[in-house]
Amino acid sequence: MKYNLEKAFKFIEENEKEMQQVWIDLCKIESPSIDTEGVNQAVEFLGEKLNGYGMETKIHKFSQGPNSITAYFNNGSTxxxxxxxxxxxxxxxKGLFGEEVVKVDIENDMIYGPGVLDCKGGVIVGTLVARALNSIGYDKMIKLAFSGDEEVGHRYTLGEGKQFFLDELKGFKACIDCETGFVDGRVVVGRKGTTNFKIAIRGKAAHSGNEPQNGISAIKEAAYKTINIEKNNDFNSIHYNVGVIEGGTSQNTIPEFCTLTVNVRFRKLSDLEKIKNFLTEITNTSFVEGTTAEITQISLSDPMEQTEKNIKLFEILKKNSEELGFGTPYSCYLGGGSDAAHSVTLGIPTLCGMGVKGYENHTIRERAVLSSLVERAKLIVKTILTLPENFEGEN
Known part of the structure; x- marks a missing residue:
């Protein structure tokens, strides 16, 4: 079936102002991952809007932590x-951005505020895409799937937030994650995974002036472990960062306890065994005689592995971007994770970083380019409409 692309584009343009206002209103609802009530309020607000557009929505509740949401236009297609x-x-x-949570600078084509770029702007892109396709009678399923605790690797939902994606994405031909977009034209085809470990070290306390010879310094042991962990870094493969060190009781006491929190970035799930073996070996090695240590894995976020399927999807999007006059994007591989990992795990061709474009997410200077909402929506719509029936990336 041939669809009217120009009609879809006209819908996007005619609804730009309305969707900008939804973008603003959604970002005014401050929703840090740790604030379940705030996230759920944002989910409910969005759900009401999506229902108003005629979409079928489902709010997904978990054993604990914030909710997630899915939505689609029920056109009868499976x-x-x-x-x-x-x-x-x-x-x-909450409150970091002051009383005026969201600021709009029309003259400079910018919107400022928490999540305007990462990732509520992307949520609005996805919503506009689904609406535009529905407006031209698109008869295949486009599903929106939005998480409530992505920024913490679904830690607050005890991993159920990850399973949410694995359940909801099965069987789709392709996937686009509308995460933070980049003004330089980058599109993400792969991301490193993240895992965190805590190493708890025990020594022996003693008075540092009267009997230092009787003490065994857990902090000294931590220093040796830190040096030996980070000597093993390969920034193109597995990268270790001892990011937090906690220990000691006073300046005149040989420290009996110390903990290291180690953040690890890696490219493939198969790297995990190597990582665990290496850190276990470091943990079990006493550089300072008399110390002992234990290791615990405290979190895991899967990598978005770069695949040939992802590259094939990127080439389609790249061609469409050039035809639309949006420039020539280039593919990239990033160190930070995203939920695109889960669709790739299912074998689905996936692109990430396709939300609104902007700058300095995760800072109080977070801002996004207002007009990129329309550009990204048009590019994704055209990419969906030009996916071949026999798309080779099909899982």
Missing amino acids: EKEMAILGHLDTVHK
Whole structure:
């Protein structure tokens, strides 16, 4: 079936102002990952808007932590074409942006505020895409799937937030994650995974002036472990960062306890065994005689592995971007994770970083380019409409 692309584009242009206002209103609802009530309020607000557009929505509740949401236009089709991902939690503490949470600078084409770029702007892109396709009678399934605790790797939902994606994305031909977009034209085809470990070290306390010879310094042991962990870094493969060290009781006491929190970035799930073996070896090695240590894995976020399927999807999007006059994007591989990992795990061709474009997410200077909402929506719509029936990336 041939669809009217120009009509879809006209819908996007005619609804730009309305969707900008939804973008603003959604970002005014401050929703840091740790604030379940705030995230759920954002989910409910969005759900009401999506219902108003005629979409069928479902709010997904978990054993604990914030909710997630899915939505689609029920056109009777069971043909799963594209899933569009995003998240409604942010990293900013409530109140950090002051009383005027969101600021709009029309003259400079900018919007400022928590989550305007990462990732509520992307949520609005996905919503506009689904609406535009529905307006031209698109008869395949486009599903929106938006998380409530992406920024913390679904830690607050005890991993159920990850399973949410694995369940909801099965069977789709392709997937686009409307995460933070980049003004330089980058499109993400791969991301490193993240895992965190805590190493708890025990020594022996003693008075540092009267009997230092009787003490065994856990902090000294931590220093040796830190040096030996970070000597093993390969920034193109597995990268270790001892990011937090906690220990000691006073300046005149040989420290009996110390903990290291180690953040690890890696490219493939198969790297995990190597990582665990290495850190276990470091943990079990006493550089300072008399110390002992234990290791605990405290979190895991899967990598978005770069695949040939992702590259094939990127080439389609790249061609469409050039034809639309939006420039020539280039593919990239990033160190930070996203929920695109889960669609790739399912074997689905996936692109990430396709939300609104902007600058300095995760900072109080977070801002996005207003006009990129329309540009990204048009590019994704055209990419969906030009996916071949026999798309080679099909899972």
